[in-house]
Amino acid sequence: MNEDLDMPYYHGRDQLNREFPFKIFSYDSPSLKQSLHMHDYVQIVYVRHGVCNHQMLGKSLTVSQGDLFIIAPGTGHSISGIEDRAFELIMADFAPELLEGHLGPMEEALKRYLMPGLAAAPYSWLHVGKQRQPLVLQLLQDMQDEYDHKENGYEFAIRLSLLKLLMVAEREYRAVRRKPGKQAAAVDKEPIEEARRYVHDNYSQDIPLEHGAYIANMAPAYFSHMFKQVTGQSFIDYVNEVRIERAKELIRRQSLTVTQIGFQVGYRHLSHFIRTFKKRTGITPTEYKKTFGGIAGPIGERGMNK
Helix, strand or coil: CHHHHHCCEEECHHHCCCCCCEEEEEECCCCCECCCEEECCEEEEEEEEEEEEEEECCEEEEEECCEEEEECCCCCEEEECCCCCCEEEEEEEECHHHHCCCCHHHHHHHHHHHCCHHHHHHHCEEECCCCCHHHHHHHHHHHHHHHHHCCCCHHHHHHHHHHHHHHHHHHHHHHHHCCCCCCHHHCCHHHHHHHHHHHHHHCCCCCCHHHHHHHHCCCHHHHHHHHHHHHCCCHHHHHHHHHHHHHHHHHHHCCCCHHHHHHHCCCCCHHHHHHHHHHHHCCCHHHHHHHHCCCCCHHHHHHHCC
């Protein structure tokens, strides 16, 4: 394994069509386990659903729905399934010259996504918010349809969708990191808020501290310190708070079992769910369900205050 980490193997662009160097495909096999590798073309990886592991730039992360990677030429990375858990990735490979002369007024902003190696590292990963996820999926689906059918003008259509996808990534990136007019003491709040938004969007998935740190573009120790300073609680406590609040809502609104609800909000073991629920509410999920089950909305909790 260490040899693989030190010497990633190489994928050449001979895997792409010479006349139109582009391809798009999906992975959905839980048994996927890539060796560390790099290529001389750009690869876009979008997590459509589920979770898997992505190693890149010396970091190994559990990634989930909405995560988008733009992997520049010469960047070592690998993707692996996690304990037979289902996932689906959509991947688009293309040579950088495919877009030469087509970037228009966005050339300065977009060409950095096509640069080789570490030059593109700061722009290689982002989480697409739920509002834009349907747009990203539609653009990828449009490219897949054009690539499969190859009707007259398909090259033009794919370029348009690819450019639009890069523009969406650029705008998402800038929205997350925009900090106009903020004082130094407040500069770190925006990355923390982005990590909080990510938790609300993905509480049903595994979200380790390292993932939150990656989102905030901070070292894990510094992220842990800043998260507690901004929110008043640890990152793990915050994740559990979001999950338990959602679980309480599901108990009030739905007729699912406690086990189903625990799994739906991100707990893979019933005992962990029950223990965390009781720690935060003072009662077990079953006791909560007996009292508030079938009552829609927060009004059912008025009797909780003592």
